[in-house]
Amino acid sequence: MAEFIELLQTRRSIRDFEDKAVPQELVVEIINESCLAPSAQNGQPWRFIIINTKEWIWRLSDESKKNLLAFIKEHPDAPIKKYEAALRDRDFNVFYNAPCLVYIGGSKKNRTLQVDCALAACYFMFSAVERGLGTCWIGLGMNIEDPELREHIGMPEDYRIVAPIILGYPKSVPKPPERSAPQIIRIVS
């Protein structure tokens, strides 16, 4: 399984995409494989929303930027402050003009939603790479509050977004960011 180790070691977050749509059946295939992830008590709380048009992806970017800027105004000491200039830039699309965006999330009531959806997102990212696609988890893209917008994309009222994942054909693959040495606090043996 040398290929898998290679995949694990070469998967990168992609923020630069070819101007080429991702066939919808491919997205659905990737979602099918994401659902093979384990979940607490096999609860499978993940629910997917696919946004396949650049226009709507822009609208969601604008909505998320607006809400993040409001948050920064109220919490000027928050770490996200460092993104303020980018968020004020009208030309900055938090989704990097990707042709496709998938929200992975589910009901707020589910206590293990965060970790279950993160595992599904991990499967999603590997499944996508395996098909020659690139992905990036966009933390700046999850602040979607406008009720009309939420309704248009089908987001149930109690839906919490855990992982906004962009998807597309990579134009360039960046070098890996620096990794710290693994921090093993203790080995009890």
Added chain:
Amino acid sequence: MAEFIELLQTRRSIRDFEDKAVPQELVVEIINESCLAPSAQNGQPWRFIIINTKEWIWRLSDESKKNLLAFIKEHPDAPIKKYEAALRDRDFNVFYNAPCLVYIGGSKKNRTLQVDCALAACYFMFSAVERGLGTCWIGLGMNIEDPELREHIGMPEDYRIVAPIILGYPKSVPKPPERSAPQIIRIVS
């Protein structure tokens, strides 16, 4: 990369292990690969604790069971109530007598700790399978509060356990649990 798809489709949670230790260098190798996971703003907040003795794994199982039973007493309507009989059973080891337990977690102060550590745990589980090992994420094994016990295993005061993962050589591989059809709420295109 047919092997990867196979790996993704055949990875199972393992709760039945050979009575055979996992070489420590293998655990460290797997942790090294886990650190290749992406994290919010490349924060890499994951910190690992390896428990490599059955005696200490039992102690941690007993501690977690004790705290879960206290929780159930206070919250008799909580879903975890269904595990009460098992938790009262002195012979039930929440870690299924696995030879090795790894805690993945980090500082409570980190806002993205849950999802970042879940991604590292996902890498961990794939990296382990690739080496012929089996894993299971043990949700019942994370309630470690006793200060002496925490100190013995090196857990810093502000450490939150996100993923308790057991590790060992599988004795049997169960059938996959049933999966619901993927729930795609909407495709906006």
